[in-house]
Amino acid sequence: MSVPHRSAGDLPVTGDTIAIRCLLNGVETELEVDPGERLLDTLRYGLGLTGTKEGCAEGECGACTVLLDGLPVNSCLVLTFQVADRRVETVESLDEALLAPFLAGGATQCGACTPGVVMTATWLLANRDLLSSHRIRELMAGNLCRCTGYDGIVQSIERALGADERGDTE
Amino acid sequence: MNVLRPGSVREALGMLADEPTAIPLAGGTDLLVHWPANHAGRDATYLDLGRPGELRAHHWTDKALVLGGTTTYWDVIRDPRSARDLPLLVDAARQVGSVQIQARGTWAGNIANGSPAADGVPVLMAYDAVVVVQSERGVEEILLSEFYLGYKDMRLAGDQLIREIRVPLAARTGQRFEKVGSRRAQAIAKVGLATSHSEDGWRVVAASLAPTVRRCPSVEALFDSDGAAGSVEDVEAALAADVSPIDDIRSTAEYRLRVAARLLFFGNA
Amino acid sequence: MAKLTGRELYVDDLPSADHLWGATVRSPSPRGRITAVEFDPSIDWSEFVIVTADDIPGRNAVFLMEYDQPALADGYVRHVHEPVVLLAHPSRDIVRRAAALVTVRVELEAPVLDFCAVPEAGGIQHGTDNVLKHILIEKGDIEAALAAAPIVVEGEYFTGSQEHVYLETQGMRAHVDGDVLVIQGSMQCPYYVVKALVPLLDRDEAGIRVIQTATGGGFGGKEEYPSMIAAHAALLSLKSGRPVKLIYDRWEDLAVTTKRHPSRVRHRTGVDSDGRLLAQDIEIVLDGGAYVTLSPVVLSRAVIHAGGPYACDAVRIDGRAMLTNSAPFGAFRGFGAPQAFFGLERHMDVVAARLAMDPAAFRRVNLIRDGQQTGTSQTISDGADRLEVLDTALAACRWGTRREQIRRHNESHPLAKRGLGLAVFHHGAGFTGNGEVMLQSVVHVAATPRGGVEVRAASVEMGQGTTTIFTQLAAERLGLDPDTVEVAQPDTHRVPDSGPSVASRTAMVVGYLVEQACDDLRRRLGLTDAARGDAVAEAIRTWYAAPGQEELVGEATYLQPSHVEWDEETYRGDAYGAFAWAAYVAEVEVDLKTYSTRVTDFVAVQEIGRVLNQTLATGQIQGGVAQGIGWALLEDFSWRDGAMQNCQLTNYIIPTSDDLPPIRVEFLETPYSHGAQGAKGIGELPMDGPGPAIANAVAHALGVPAVAIPLTPERLMAEHDGLAAREAS
Structure with missing residues (x-):
């Protein structure tokens, strides 16, 4: 399955967008995002995967934890383009x-x-x-x-x- | 935000030569904090280090551990040899933020961020680590203890990238890392200390006590001369000559100096 | 399970297509006249919805107790971060950036920032003396008792503020549906929002529908402030005609929302040499902040609890809440009682030390026995065994043995000192005095066509387990399968006003009404109170089998238990229908290299009427204790001009899993006849004990005064080294 995605309306497009692929919850996913878009925002506002929460936006509270290549990371401190060709798992999985x-x-x-x-x-x-x-x-x-x-x-x-x-x- | 996405180190150096104001981005654990509100940060240009695979791996030689430019804390924690041969690296890495931060944060990023409260820098410095920086102009090796010039000011030009960090192996005793945060886990250091003794003498490194992480030559001299310093007051006096702590949102100058002295004295007693 | 899988929808999880994002422009100054609001000319402001005080259709106040706090400052500000202008735009990023480009100019007037100082004439902003509320409780002749007491011990105690740090920041969504303004969001009190919006928007209740969305923690922080955010979202939505989301990020939430009232508590205590309390003269001062908000009732709970669970014939408690130009302080779990108990229970140890008595033995002498009276002259006769509560806690920590072991440990460990500290306390559940009568809470239990029921109440689920408890109460009352019991989402157009979800009242007071409404439903079905299970389900299905049958709803309205008598004028009588009783013990280890304190063991014993659900009740106590440990040791503020400076979770430090010991919880049960299944409220209770128990433990460990919390390492260093210097001289 492929889910084409453009930056959510609540985030501005300030530069050229980046097209990436990643394995999201086991599904090969194509995304086209603004370079400055956080993984947290792509998940929540772009893809509707609202299980991942924002608690502090500074990597302190862990409410936005997802697994990146199997390791827990704060998705508020990851830009979406950084997960290109990598594996992401959210709570929905x-x-x-x-x-x-x-x-x-x-x-x-x-x-x-x-x-x-x-x-x-x-x-x-x-x-x-x-x-x-x-x-x-x-x-x-x-x-x-x-x-x-x-x-x-x-x-x-x-x-x-x-x-x-x-x-x-x- | 603009991002440059090199596929190799060579390409990265070329991009940095063209755009020396681009900010290298690896784990993002410093740069992306409060990202939505960081309007200035979001208007900058970044050099993404995620793709050059040759930067990530660390390896061991006969004489040193060589950390790559994007080797993470977690990479070192999970290498069983680290705890055996360079235990301070593991001690410090485990106290960087949380697992979520350790999984993303890099040693080179910790150096380049230049925070006086860094956790990784003090132990690297106590081990006499060498920073290998590279640009199209060539390769330069700088002792980490000579890397910082002032607050957030360091010997790293805009076109240079931290290519690797070489941590020499040696017979050492007195290896200690002490971090005093406002809580046991997930804290920014109010006081950070790393000590180590080898045939080259003592290394005593302080964090959060000066504009940069720095070695404390007076304390080192005291330790070298005395083995165990005479009193906590002696240590505090020596330390006071080496550092310049301040009052800030997290602690007071008085607390920082006294506690650092106590940790050094009683840890060494 | 929806919470575990991430399917639960919180306000910011609601679909956000076609809506605007709101942002708030705030005062940079603590006090003064607004001279100008400047919009940076580099921006095309026509893209934005802009709301100021002029756009408010009704009365510019967020009403709760008084009409004093404006929704948007109109020409004058009283605290930093006071809202002045609202913006909305389709892009969240753009509206954030734009908010930073609106400048509010204020002609600064000298702010009042010290709540303990007598304000100067130019600082008076409320009445003649800035006193937001004064309460005096008197019992017996205090001056005579103090004069006659062989020993009088004085003490002065301070507590800092505290942030709730619910993990979900505050937020609201507003949209207009036909004639109805719909508010959805994170809140504890849907009807408070309605009552605030009616006069502000000049709409009637039919035109305002408030729906609580899944609420990621409250702790009191979502009692009154959500009305402010709802007002802002509503104003933006009404002006734009579009749905508007106003979601605070953590910085804004920490900076602007209400916090716990800082306090100063003074004690003058007369005792005889046997340790009997002869006189308690207590003065409490709270920092109320810039507007009245809930300070009068927070003060009320503080003074009522200030004498503690002890019998004393001469009591005077004098309480004041003071206006300052800080952002308003407000409701927080415990609601004034934690401040009062910090002063009291720390002081009890100080008095015990003066008497050379064991702190537990001193308390034992004075603990209220059935038939004795509290400071408000309320006779306690609930059958609960308060001595057993104390003894259970002492046994769990092996008090005597452990104190001796610690003494020996400390002799041989100059750099790691241990201490064991006790706090004994009580907490009244429900609104104070006649408060519940005034609330007139109503609960509905509606029969559903498939033979079950739906509980309709305004009490919210915010993690404390309302849904589980109501389901359990209704199912057990009617003998129904819990799977056939539903609990309605609080929606003011669907559920009656069962009062706010505060004051440890939900299970005890509203839960009791759920049971009564179940009984009423059963009567309407023509069944006796003995009918249960299939008989009820069958009667319901039979009811709906008739064509065109209207919905069958059981109803219950609060009735004051006949034993409760309260005089609001003199503050005498039965302050609460029931108290929960508790004894907590903390063991600490202080590292004298770093002066940091770690809680190494914590025992929490309480008598709570009846445990409705072991997992939930235990979780309430452990969570409250954790919050109390944070308040006692970690949670410190950096203030400037009455505003919090450390508005990040990196700099406002709450405990992590690695900072806390396992918290050992035990319950004793003596059922309360007017609580659901005999239960008394427990939500706030665990907040009262950790502060003084820990301070007492630190004092035991080091001999330091420990009269102010948080006991940060910096503060402890000053106290410890100061003590050492005095001993040396």
Whole structure:
């Protein structure tokens, strides 16, 4: 499938546009964007993938986390043309079954940080070897949450890992 | 925004020669902050470093780790040899922002951004890293400790690109990286310190204590002469001769100096 | 699940075709007359919709308690960032750039920025003394009691402001649908928006429809300020005839929206040598900011809670909210009580130290027993065991043993000092005094044709679990399958006014009304109260089987519990129908190399009537504690001219996952007869305890005063080194 896309109306065209291809949520996608357009804006306003949220526009809160070639990144700090020929996954690509522990574990309250949280958590769950060198709370520190106090998030990840309190208590 | 998109380093150098005001863009973790509101930044011209593949990889030689111009923090964290041979790099990289930032941010970008609060620069400097800059005019090698001239002012001309960073391997002790932020994770340094000792003597590097990240020759001399400095006051006095901390939105000059001295003294005691 | 998959639609997720983006031009000055508004001539302004105070059809005020705060400054500004001009344009980028090219010129007058100082004559901007609200509570003869007390201990305590930092910034969308102005957005109180817009736009309620969209956190920050943004979006939409989105970015949200009131609390406390409280003389001053907003009620909650959960026969609590030329402070989880409890509970430790008593033992002596009275002379007889709350917390942290272990640890660790701190407190749920009577909340429970029900209330879901709780309450009341229970999206043209989603009132007060409305529905179906499940579903289906049958709706309206009596004039009586009771313990470690404090353990024990949903209740407590830890240690402001300077999440520091310990939560339950299933409110409670518990722990660790929060490393360094210098001299 190919989704031709022109810059969303809310963003100005200040230079020449750039045509790129990328693999977005498993779909080969063609985009034509202003060079200054952020990936976050292309996703939200251009493609209607509004699951990815803006929380701070400075790479601090992680609400806009997507996976770029499998690694979590802040899509507010990526220009869309930079994902040319790369793989991008957003929250819309996730399997609901995978998310069940997060619902049961109280990982979400208001939901604004949640898409970013589950993207980082998904990455963590797919790269369990990280836990030999990192703690869950360190890996999740790029996703600010103001509702849960993080216990619900950390415990949901632990539950999903099938491990308990791994490296997270003194 | 205008963007130049070279496919190779050679092409990139050609573009920079033609447009030396173009700003090299790699991970974007500094340049793209508050992008929608950064009207001036959005009117500038950028040189995208995403395509030249030869810039990304890092490699090890007998004598050094060679970081590419777009090697990321995460690349180094995930290389098991880093923690063994150059542990400060991993210590510092893990304290840069969050995983999301570590995945995008580059060592060369950290150098070129020139922030006095940089996390990557102090450890590189403590390891006597050499910055290899290249332009159509040729290649130049500059010791990182001699790279900065003043606040955001450095020995990097508009047509030059940081091609690689060479981090010498050596037998070292006293390797420490201390970052004091306003919280444990995801913070900008209020105080940053990197120390290391080798046969060349002590290296003591301070961040957020002066207009640039810099070595602290008085503290180094104190450490070299004494091994363990006499008192925390001695360290503070020596440090005061090396740095010029300020009050700003994140902390106070008094706090920065005293805490840096305490970290140096008690860490070394 | 929609939140986990990103399908939930927040206001900025609504489709945005064919709409305009709004932007706000603001005052650069804290106080003065506007002499000019200059539009940069390099721009073709005809492309823009431009709104000023002159475009306001009705009364230029965002009404909540008073008509004092203009929607757009008209000739005079009272704080930096006060809105002056609105712009709209199809391009978000262009309107942002344009807003920076409108210059508001102000003839500066000296601003009032210190809420503790007596204002000079030229600084008076409200009444004769800038006092926005004064409240005095008196019980017994305070002066006589202080004079007679063998020991009197004084203390002065300060708390800083706090930003809500809900992860979704504020935003509104407005459009006109026929004769109706439709407002959609992120908010806690849809009917507050209606009530503000009616006089401003000179429209009746039928002409204004307010719909709450998924709300990414509120914490009080989306109580009153959304009315301001809704007013702006409405004005732009009405003038342009186009849909308008006005979405704040983080900078603007931090800079301009309301924050927690800074406070100064003074105590003069008389005790006898056994630790019995003989006199509590308390003075509270709040920084109200430039307009009245909700300061009178924030002050009210502060003074009512200021004496704490202790019995004392002589009490005087004198509270004032002061006008300053800061951006207005407003509602924030806890609503004045966290400030009062910081002063009180920190002071309790200071008094205990003077008595050489264990802080827990001192509190135990004075904790209210059933039959005793609070500072407002409210007799407590709810059957809750407050001593058990305290003992459960002490047991969970092994208080005595741990204090001893810490003493030994600190002797051998000069650079890493530990401390254990306690706070005991209570929090009244629902509106104060007769407030709920005034609200006259109404809830509807409508039968749906498939044999289920739809709950219709104005209470919003903002993460705290309203939807889950209402579903659960209705399903259990009627014995229905939860899958057949729906909760209507708050839409003022569809749901009745069940009051605002604030004051820990949603589950307890509105939830109780949901149950009553279920009962009413059952009666209308001709069923007895014993009818449940299939009998109800069948009766509903039978009702709708009749042709042309109208919709069947059960209704409930708030009735004050007969035990509640309150005198607004003297501030005496039953301030709240019910209080939740709590004891929190924080353990900290202070690194004396860096003077930074880490919370290493946190125990939160509370009696809350009944736990309706374990996951949600636990999440409320943990989240509130996390916010309290942030307030106590991290969340600091850089102010200039009454405006926040550090308006970025890089510089306004809230806790990350790596800054917090696991937060241990325990509940005790003594059902409250007028709360849903016996529940009392809990939303705000967890905000009250962490501040003083942590400050007490830091004081325990270092012996420093710890009388002001946040206890930043810079502040601690000054306190610690100052102490060391005094000891040396």
